[in-house]
Amino acid sequence: MRWTRLLDLTGHPTFARITGEAAQPIQGTPFGPPGTWHDHGDPIALDAVSWLPPVQPSKVIALWKNFHALALKQQQTIPEEPLYALRAPSSLAAHRQPVVKPAHYDGAVFYEGELALVVGKTMRAVGPAEVRAHLLGCTIANDVTAMELINRDPSFAQWSRSKSFDTFGVIGPWIDTDFDWTGASVRTRVNGRERQHYPLADMIFEPLTLLSRLSHDMTLEPGDLVLCGTSVGALPMRPGSELEVEIDGLGVLANRYG
Amino acid sequence: MRWTRLLDLTGHPTFARITGEAAQPIQGTPFGPPGTWHDHGDPIALDAVSWLPPVQPSKVIALWKNFHALALKQQQTIPEEPLYALRAPSSLAAHRQPVVKPAHYDGAVFYEGELALVVGKTMRAVGPAEVRAHLLGCTIANDVTAMELINRDPSFAQWSRSKSFDTFGVIGPWIDTDFDWTGASVRTRVNGRERQHYPLADMIFEPLTLLSRLSHDMTLEPGDLVLCGTSVGALPMRPGSELEVEIDGLGVLANRYG
Numbered sequence A, B: 001m002r003w004t005r006l007l008d009l010t011g012h013p014t015f016a017r018i019t020g021e022a023a024q025p026i027q028g029t030p031f032g033p034p035g036t037w038h039d040h041g042d043p044i045a046l047d048a049v050s051w052l053p054p055v056q057p058s059k060v061i062a063l064w065k066n067f068h069a070l071a072l073k074q075q076q077t078i079p080e081e082p083l084y085a086l087r088a089p090s091s092l093a094a095h096r097q098p099v100v101k102p103a104h105y106d107g108a109v110f111y112e113g114e115l116a117l118v119v120g121k122t123m124r125a126v127g128p129a130e131v132r133a134h135l136l137g138c139t140i141a142n143d144v145t146a147m148e149l150i151n152r153d154p155s156f157a158q159w160s161r162s163k164s165f166d167t168f169g170v171i172g173p174w175i176d177t178d179f180d181w182t183g184a185s186v187r188t189r190v191n192g193r194e195r196q197h198y199p200l201a202d203m204i205f206e207p208l209t210l211l212s213r214l215s216h217d218m219t220l221e222p223g224d225l226v227l228c229g230t231s232v233g234a235l236p237m238r239p240g241s242e243l244e245v246e247i248d249g250l251g252v253l254a255n256r257y258g
Helices: A068-073 A128-134 A207-217 B068-073 B128-134 B159-163 B207-217
Strands: A002-007 A013-019 A022-027 A050-052 A060-064 A083-087 A113-119 A135-143 A169-176 A185-190 A193-199 A225-227 A242-247 A251-256 B002-007 B013-019 B022-027 B050-052 B060-064 B083-087 B113-119 B135-143 B169-176 B185-190 B193-199 B225-227 B242-247 B251-256
Touching: A002 A022, A083 B083, A083 B159, A113 A185, A113 A207, A113 A242, A128 A135, A128 A207, A135 A207, A135 A225, A135 A242, A135 A251, A169 A251, A207 A225, B002 B022, B060 B159, B083 B159, B113 B185, B113 B207, B113 B242, B128 B135, B128 B207, B135 B207, B135 B225, B135 B242, B135 B251, B169 B251, B207 B225
Parallel strands: A060 A225, B060 B225
Antiparallel strands: A002 A013, A002 A050, A002 A169, A013 A022, A060 A083, A113 A135, A113 A225, A135 A169, A185 A193, A185 A242, A242 A251, B002 B013, B002 B050, B002 B169, B013 B022, B060 B083, B113 B135, B113 B225, B135 B169, B185 B193, B185 B242, B242 B251
């Protein structure tokens, strides 16, 4: 099953399910048990959809240094625990929505293609074996970061701020409930040129372990997003760039920067 | 006007207004224009209230190094811009609710008494002169922090995580819409002994400037919380400690640790 959110034909936000080349609006949410939602209204052709971020999370957790290849390239140690910052939910942007930096920031802005996990049920200190039943599914993220902000003040690393500008948290186009990440790769293209291409199997804390660990830190709620971190190849973007993050078997998330 | 949230006599969460020695449940929210809420049900004596955090924010912004006295004591520079991390909304705890650290963390836990601001209306790039009309009011915070976590991994400062454990974000008991912070002080007591006593006039980015600056980084939404940072005197707590944060003219926020 693939879920998304969109503006219906009357301009109202609604959840929808993807059915081949169309999106079928539903009444209800993907978070309830089967039978608590039903199709509602006419299907919309995918190329005519007004996309919204597929969830409205209460929090967005962004992992840092979660791939062996990136840690190696940056001559960093392998972390002993998941390292993360929170990103403001107000930063989320949808498939096809432009990414725009605020007027006051003139430093470099980096793309970061990533796998994102969507929590389906409330999780408090859940063991790894029970995580799968709490996961709604996976989506694609471009974890856009105002990189020069992070260490601009030498006394305090501004991780949350560097990721919280409006439109910097790109996710979508949909959540796939059956996606198998174990053999898949992430590819990021800028103006059609491949800049990132890395296997998800290289993750340091793989998704089920990661969600279990995070749920021991804090209660995870339905719709909460975990961005699994990026690997090698993230670079600054020029205004006007066309960005695409593709994950095999999951889809393509496309946005313009600036 | 003073607003809070509580469990009504049937156990349902509701907003309420404080009327002398009682809390009067309302139907509606404090965020709508006058006339969109009305009293609903019987008043509850304050000493019988089941308190909830007075808002359910979409994000919680926690300032670091926002007082001259603390920067001076720590031999730090005065920051040129607000420095902050995001705290998970799931970390919030109410007046009288115990603060409990997770089983996996055995390091020091610090209290931090603070002024907190509650956004009343959506704010995007709002100038300082227009901020007051977007502010609902002020409340009290104990910005509890797992201090030894922050620099446990030398490659990444874990600010968000150190503040996001469940129950570490204590706020309340109520939001005061008319509170004047300019002449007020914050006092934090541990087991009745005063440990912090500092003037809010010592703030580096005072509330209206701070909210304006933050609203240029990201959209602030009704209910969003900004914790203004603490000053000198924050220390680790022993389990079983009784914590009180008092702000003149605003109230006393009381919790037990462990």
